[in-house]
Amino acid sequence: xxxxxxxxxxxxxxxxxxxxxxxxxxxxxxxxxxxxxxxxxxxxxxxxxxxxxxxxxxxxxxxxxxxxxxxxxxxxxxxxxxxxxxxxxxxxxxxxxxxxxxxxxxxxxxxxxxxxxxxxxxxxxxxxxxxxxxxxxxxxxx
Numbered sequence: 001x002x003x004x005x006x007x008x009x010x011x012x013x014x015x016x017x018x019x020x021x022x023x024x025x026x027x028x029x030x031x032x033x034x035x036x037x038x039x040x041x042x043x044x045x046x047x048x049x050x051x052x053x054x055x056x057x058x059x060x061x062x063x064x065x066x067x068x069x070x071x072x073x074x075x076x077x078x079x080x081x082x083x084x085x086x087x088x089x090x091x092x093x094x095x096x097x098x099x100x101x102x103x104x105x106x107x108x109x110x111x112x113x114x115x116x117x118x119x120x121x122x123x124x125x126x127x128x129x130x131x132x133x134x135x136x137x138x139x140x141x142x
Contacts, residue, residue, distance in 0.1 A: 009063050009132045015056025016126050020119060022049030027115040035107045060084075066133030091121070 025045040068076045098117050102110035
C-alpha cells in the first residue's frame with residue numbers, strides 16, 4: 001500500500017477504531033439475540049474486526065521501531081515481538097478467565113462481560129498510540 005508509510009500511527013488509530021466498531025457490533029448482536037447467533041449473522045462483524053486488526057497489526061511494529069537506532073533494531077524487534085506474544089497470551093487467558101467466571105451466570109452474561117472487557121482494553125490502548133513515533137522509519141514499506 002503506497003499510503004501506508006505516510007499514515008504512520010494514524011493507521012493504527014484507524015485500525016483500533018475499526019476493531020472497536022466490530023466488537024461493539026458483536027456486543028449489540030449478543031445483547032439483541034443472545035448467544036444462539038449463527039455464523040451468517042456474526043461473519044460481517046468478525047470481518048470488520050479482522051479488517052481493523054489487519055490495518056494496524058503490522059503497522060504497530062513499523063511505527064514502534066520508528067525511533068530505534070539502526071544498530072539496535074534487531075534486538076528491539078526481538079524484544080517487541082516477545083512482548084507482543086506475551087501480551088497476547090496474557091490477554092487471551094484473562095478474557096477466557098473472565099468468560100468462564102461470568103458463565104456461572106449464563107453464557108449470554110459471560111459473552112457480554114467478555115466483550116465489554118475487550119472493548120475497554122481496545123479503548124484504553126488508543127491513547128497509548130500517541131506515545132509512539134508519528135511515522136515508520138524511512139525505507140519501511142510494510
